[in-house]
Amino acid sequence: MASILIDLRMVRGRLHGIARYALELASRLPELAPDLSFSGLTGPEGLPAGLGALTPRIPLHRCPVGFLSPLEQPALAASLVRLAPDLFHATSFSVPALWPGRLVATLHDANHLVLSAEYGLGQRAYYKLVVGPRAKTARALITVSEFSREELARELGLSPYRLQVIPNGVDARYQPSTASELKDFRERRGLPPRFFLAVGNTKAFKNLGMLAEIAPSLPVPIVLLAGKGAVWELGFPDSTIELADLPEDDMPRLYGAATALLMPSRYEGFGLPPLEAMACGTPAVVARATSLPEVVGEAALLLPPDDANAWREAALKLLREDALRRELSEKGRERAALFNWEDCARRTLATYRRALESH
Numbered sequence: 511m512a513s514i515l516i517d518l519r520m521v522r523g524r525l526h527g528i529a530r531y532a533l534e535l536a537s538r539l540p541e542l543a544p545d546l547s548f549s550g551l552t553g554p555e556g557l558p559a560g561l562g563a564l565t566p567r568i569p570l571h572r573c574p575v576g577f578l579s580p581l582e583q584p585a586l587a588a589s590l591v592r593l594a595p596d597l598f599h600a601t602s603f604s605v606p607a608l609w610p611g612r613l614v615a616t617l618h619d620a621n622h623l624v625l626s627a628e629y630g631l632g633q634r635a636y637y638k639l640v641v642g643p644r645a646k647t648a649r650a651l652i653t654v655s656e657f658s659r660e661e662l663a664r665e666l667g668l669s670p671y672r673l674q675v676i677p678n679g680v681d682a683r684y685q686p687s688t689a690s691e692l693k694d695f696r697e698r699r700g701l702p703p704r705f706f707l708a709v710g711n712t713k714a715f716k717n718l719g720m721l722a723e724i725a726p727s728l729p730v731p732i733v734l735l736a737g738k739g740a741v742w743e744l745g746f747p748d749s750t751i752e753l754a755d756l757p758e759d760d761m762p763r764l765y766g767a768a769t770a771l772l773m774p775s776r777y778e779g780f781g782l783p784p785l786e787a788m789a790c791g792t793p794a795v796v797a798r799a800t801s802l803p804e805v806v807g808e809a810a811l812l813l814p815p816d817d818a819n820a821w822r823e824a825a826l827k828l829l830r831e832d833a834l835r836r837e838l839s840e841k842g843r844e845r846a847a848l849f850n851w852e853d854c855a856r857r858t859l860a861t862y863r864r865a866l867e868s869h
């Protein structure tokens with residue numbers, strides 16, 4: 511029985527898109543392929559609590575050194591030699607440079623190369639010196655959007671045809687909640703009847719600071735889920751409600767309780783929050799930039815990322831116009847239904863099988 515080791519080392523702290531991707535695969539693949547043996551590789555501290563339904567039910571092994579730490583490469587190689595998988599799936603941009611075994615790598619975006627001023631030259635060098643060369647010898651390369659495929663091919667000197675596009679999905683738990691569920695959730699979290707939601711982090715390319723500019727002129731507050739202290743760091747007004755963290759199982763209700771999701775990010779390799787919000791019946795307003803138009807299609811409002819006035823007007827319009835909210839809610843649910851993790855897992859499994867057969 512061939513053994514497949516899935517990289518879960520980036521699953522730490524608050525769940526982000528790449529961590530969710532790795533966990534969704536680890537949760538679904540064993541049922542799809544009972545003829546294969548699956549296990550996961552975590553960081554030295556194991557997986558965080560509060561993952562709920564995303565908690566993998568496969569054997570987990572701890573790598574002695576943390577994700578992207580200075581001694582990562584020798585520690586990762588030692589773990590792979592010890593565990594001896596037939597195939598290793600590097601689910602983020604950390605790839606094993608010192609281990610020559612069968613590798614499938616998912617490269618989600620090229621932001622460490624394109625936005626090196628925000629990430630630092632160290633990460634750009636890592637991508638150029640470690641990720642690029644190892645990607646050329648991987649059995650298969652996966653990315654999540656046509657936009658990312660073109661970006662990665664250009665930045666790493668690869669043929670675009672080396673990268674297979676397998677989009678992310680939306681978990682079935684992301685669906686409209688009942689009115690009583692939303693009322694209970696708002697009361698439990700101390701949230702008002704109407705609010706706009708912003709999800710992300712404080713990195714400049716996420717562009718949440720632009721929302722801080724328009725927040726004082728909105729008649730309802732913005733609820734910000736971007737890590738502890740993000741309200742202060744980004745200059746949001748006192749009316750802003752900060753959720754430093756939220757259990758994974760509460761995310762569908764958070765999306766469902768919002769009047770709309772506002773996502774002005776200037777750079778995304780995919781952009782999962784708009785799809786998750788749309789699946790919950792919540793309108794999304796997103797930046798007309800990078801992969802986001804490809805992901806949301808015509809089911810969201812698309813705006814220039816830095817036109818603060820356009821974002822303010824769109825937010826006010828969504829507050830006023832029930833018909834527009836209903837239209838976007840319906841279109842959004844139809845669009846989100848096109849993306850599911852089961853399909854992502856099945857296509858990834860097919861990639862594994864091809865990689866295992868190749869010599």
